[in-house]
Amino acid sequence: MTALKNELQGKVAGSVRAGAEVSPAQTTNFGHLFHSTPRLLLEPRGADDVVAAIAFARAKGLTLATRGAGHSQSHVGLSDGGLLLSMVSMGRVLGVDADALTVDVEAGIAWGDLLRHLEPLGLAPPVLTNNLNVTVGGTLSIAGIGVASFRHGTQGDQVVEIDVATGSGDLVTCGPDREPDLFWATIAGLGQVGIITRARLRVRRVKPMTRTYYLLYDDARRFMEDARMAMDSSRWDHLESWASPSPQGTKPVNGRRQVFARWFFPFHPTVEFDAKRPPDDAALLDGLRPTERLYVDDLPTYEFFARLTPVFDLWKRGGTWEHVHAWTETVMPWETTPDLLDALLPDLPPSILVGGHILLWPAKGTTSRSRLFMRPPGENLMGFGVLPAIPPQFWADAKPMLDVASRLSVAMGGKRYLSGFVEFTEAEWREHFGPMWEPFVQAKRRWDPDGILNPGFVPLDARRPVAAPTA
Amino acid sequence: MPTALRFGDPAWCEAVRAEVNASSEYRNAAAKWGVGFNGNLLLAFEGDAMLPAPLHLFLALAEGRCARAEFVPGPKYPEAGFALRAPFSLWREILERRTLAATAILTGKMKVEGDKLTLLKHAGANRALIHCVASVPTEFPPPR
Numbered sequence: 001m002t003a004l005k006n007e008l009q010g011k012v013a014g015s016v017r018a019g020a021e022v023s024p025a026q027t028t029n030f031g032h033l034f035h036s037t038p039r040l041l042l043e044p045r046g047a048d049d050v051v052a053a054i055a056f057a058r059a060k061g062l063t064l065a066t067r068g069a070g071h072s073q074s075h076v077g078l079s080d081g082g083l084l085l086s087m088v089s090m091g092r093v094l095g096v097d098a099d100a101l102t103v104d105v106e107a108g109i110a111w112g113d114l115l116r117h118l119e120p121l122g123l124a125p126p127v128l129t130n131n132l133n134v135t136v137g138g139t140l141s142i143a144g145i146g147v148a149s150f151r152h153g154t155q156g157d158q159v160v161e162i163d164v165a166t167g168s169g170d171l172v173t174c175g176p177d178r179e180p181d182l183f184w185a186t187i188a189g190l191g192q193v194g195i196i197t198r199a200r201l202r203v204r205r206v207k208p209m210t211r212t213y214y215l216l217y218d219d220a221r222r223f224m225e226d227a228r229m230a231m232d233s234s235r236w237d238h239l240e241s242w243a244s245p246s247p248q249g250t251k252p253v254n255g256r257r258q259v260f261a262r263w264f265f266p267f268h269p270t271v272e273f274d275a276k277r278p279p280d281d282a283a284l285l286d287g288l289r290p291t292e293r294l295y296v297d298d299l300p301t302y303e304f305f306a307r308l309t310p311v312f313d314l315w316k317r318g319g320t321w322e323h324v325h326a327w328t329e330t331v332m333p334w335e336t337t338p339d340l341l342d343a344l345l346p347d348l349p350p351s352i353l354v355g356g357h358i359l360l361w362p363a364k365g366t367t368s369r370s371r372l373f374m375r376p377p378g379e380n381l382m383g384f385g386v387l388p389a390i391p392p393q394f395w396a397d398a399k400p401m402l403d404v405a406s407r408l409s410v411a412m413g414g415k416r417y418l419s420g421f422v423e424f425t426e427a428e429w430r431e432h433f434g435p436m437w438e439p440f441v442q443a444k445r446r447w448d449p450d451g452i453l454n455p456g457f458v459p460l461d462a463r464r465p466v467a468a469p470t471a
Numbered sequence: 472m473p474t475a476l477r478f479g480d481p482a483w484c485e486a487v488r489a490e491v492n493a494s495s496e497y498r499n500a501a502a503k504w505g506v507g508f509n510g511n512l513l514l515a516f517e518g519d520a521m522l523p524a525p526l527h528l529f530l531a532l533a534e535g536r537c538a539r540a541e542f543v544p545g546p547k548y549p550e551a552g553f554a555l556r557a558p559f560s561l562w563r564e565i566l567e568r569r570t571l572a573a574t575a576i577l578t579g580k581m582k583v584e585g586d587k588l589t590l591l592k593h594a595g596a597n598r599a600l601i602h603c604v605a606s607v608p609t610e611f612p613p614p615r
Contacts, residue, residue: 252496254568254602336588343594346500400571404594407577411591 004060005040011052014045014089019081026086031073031325031421032392033469036456038065038079043089046106047197050085050165054195054452057083058169063452066191068108068138071131073325073421075456075467076190077138082455087137090197093117101203102160107137107196112306119302123203126152130308137196142419143188143373145361145383147238147270150231153367156187158202164194167448171197176369185443188372190418191454192440193447207272210237210304211279212297215267215290220341223265224334226288227362228380230269235284238270238304243341243358245350253347261350263341264291265360272301320355320389327356327420328402329385330409331363331375337382340412344405348386352398355389372440374415374432384409385420418458423469426459475610479526479542483607487530488540490603497603498535501596505533508589509552512600514562515545521614522559532600553585566605573598 002018009016019037028035039062044050057064063082070077078084087108094104098121105114111125112132118124127146129139136155140162144155152158161175164186172194174183185193217223223241230236245261253260267290273279281296299307315321332340337360348358361383365375375381386405390398403423406416416422416432430437444451444460451461476483491497504510514528527545531538547554555572557565561580564570573594575581583590590597 251499254598255496255606339588339592343592346595347598400574404571404573404577407574408591408594411577412588 008040008042008053008056008083011056012042012044012049014043014049017041022084026067026070026084027078029067029070029072029077031327032322033073033324033326033395033421034075034078034456034467035470036075036078036080036467038084039081041079041084041086043086045089047163047165047171050195050197051169051171053083053085054165054167055169057452058167058450063455064167065454065456066137066195068135069110069133071134071138072142072419073327074418074423076454078456080456080467082452085195087135087195091135094198096121096123096203098123101205102200103203104198104200105136106198107140107162108135110135111139115302115305118203122205122208124206124301124305125155125201126158126204127155128305129155131312132306132309133312136199136201139419140187140196140199141189141191143368143370143417145363145417147240147361149361149367149383150239150363151237151367154188154370154373155201156370156373157368159183159187160200160202162186162196162200163198165197166194167450167453168446175200181443182447184371185440185447188370188418189440189443190372190458192458192460193443193453195453206301207274208301209273209275210270210299210301211273212238212268212270212299212304213281213285213293214295214297215269215288216292216294217265217267218291220263220265221338222289223267223360224337224362224382226290227267228334229287230267231362231364231380233287235271236269237272239268239362240270241265241267241360241362243345243360245348245353247350258349259351260346261348263345266294270304315355315389318355323355323389323391324395324398325356325387325389325421326395326399326402327385327387328406328409329359329383329387329417329420330406330414331417332382332384332409332412332414333376333378334380334382335378336412336414337384340384340409340414343408344386348401352386352388352390352401356387359383359385359387361385371436372433374434374436376413376415383417384414385417387420422457429458473608475608477610478612481541483609484528484540484542486607487528487604488537490607491530491532491537491540491600494599494603497596497599500599501532501535501593504535504593504596505552508586509550511551511553513543513545513548513551513554513584514604515554515556516559516562517556519558519560521563522612526559530600551585553583553590555581555583557581563611565601566609568605571598572601
């Protein structure tokens with residue numbers, strides 16, 4: 001082991017650790033469902049290190065996995081006996097072009113760190129994830145969605161160009177109009193064809209303040225009518241919503257009494273504004289019919305971007321951050337979303353959401369060009385997510401329920417969002433990617449001919465089976 | 472411990488009907504089942520190594536109640552709005568609570584006839600129904 005470590009160390013500028021020296025946190029991810037120890041871990045210092053690591057892995061017959069902030073939940077960001085690249089060591093802002101409205105970053109930078117760099121310039125990426133501690137390279141490899149996706153698509157749609165270290169050993173600059181096949185196989189490509197080392201991202205000028213209206217609905221269908229109106233109105237910069245339980249007592253479910261809830265639907269449309277020109281509340285809310293208007297929140301825009309950080313901090317302090325996170329997220333057809341809610345919510349125990357929540361994000365199917373971010377056809381879509389934090393001792397009870405939720409959402413025409421816990425068979429993977437499956441397989445063969453990159457999740461390489469959870 | 476009833480006997484059918492009608496779980500979960508559509512259900516137990524000949528259980532279901540339960544000639548039954556078909560061995564796994572009916576349906580192991588979306592939308596009603604059927608003490612036929 002020492003010889004192998006020393007050999008790699010001799011080829012790279014970043015630091016190399018042997019498996020026994022890897023911290024326990026780096027042997028699992030946010031899902032806490034998989035536990036794998038790499039043979040070697042590299043903290044690359046730059047793209048040259050990444051290219052050298054790929055060459056090393058190919059020469060030694062090792063697999064190579066990449067890890068950003070480790071916020072995935074399936075067998076992603078983990079390595080079982082291979083070489084693991086911890087990309088957070090590549091976290092620099094390389095330059096901002098305020099005229100062209102772009103920023104160049106290394107792929108391991110967290111979105112929150114990028115925002116801190118952009119704040120003095122009054123700039124921000126058009127789409128931000130709720131959790132700002134995840135990395136640019138990580139979310140671009142999944143798609144990257146947020147509360148502004150209904151306007152701006154995915155984070156992957158806001159990429160001007162990227163540098164990709166391919167599994168075949170090349171460092172290639174690509175974009176939507178330059179090597180587009182590699183670009184679109186990398187964006188939402190689960191790290192299967194290459195490793196993003198640099199990204200040039202679009203940014204936009206933000207207004208200094210936000211106003212968020214806390215609207216509450218007691219009916220899913222009425223909420224959805226208003227959400228669609230809000231999307232179509234062009235009045236709003238951000239739209240966020242949930243299903244929120246009000247526990248009502250216990251009822252039998254399969255003969256065992258469990259807590260059940262009446263569900264409500266909070267809807268938070270947000271508009272950015274200049275302090276000297278506050279928004280016209282009546283004009284903005286015209287036509288919306290919430291059951292109740294609870295609260296109006298004015299926040300500096302950069303605080304709005306980080307609005308969930310206190311919630312995540314609470315989860316960490318409360319211990320639920322360390323629980324099993326088998327998040328079941330699906331992009332649903334608009335039309336079947338109410339049916340899915342009817343089917344799932346009545347039997348969903350609110351306790352499963354301690355340290356978690358149920359997302360309902362209205363979205364437009366027309367805002368993304370990403371080839372591998374699979375979504376149903378249709379103009380209006382709904383992001384639906386059951387995001388529980390499950391104590392490990394309850395995982396066996398919760399898993400069948402989440403499995404049914406996942407399958408039900410797919411049966412109703414949804415496409416799973418792949419950052420959560422996904423346990424597809426190969427047939428289900430093929431169904432997920434549909435007509436993009438074969439091009440994805442071909443891209444894998446072309447740019448990762450040895451099949452070394454990020455094994456254990458999507459079975460593009462039949463030699464490497466999908467990993468089973470160990471939790 | 473109640474006496475087990477032989478699977479396939481009229482007495483077993485009657486016990487299923489009684490169990491459904493006594494269940495507040497089913498009454499609540501299925502309050503909208505069969506409202507505006509034909510909610511009558513045919514459970515088709517296909518013959519296999521564990522069942523010598525197929526059996527077809529017809530359940531007349533609406534608004535959380537079961538008006539009739541009887542074995543009928545199969546494989547189709549005109550009064551049924553939906554049919555669930557599976558080999559008996561799978562049904563037995565479901566009725567012994569080793570497999571979820573929803574999982575069997577969603578993985579395609581159990582075939583659905585009728586509007587599948589309506590069936591899926593009323594997942595709670597059908598889960599509660601299966602629970603009722605599984606709650607009847609049953610003597611299953613010995614394997615062949």
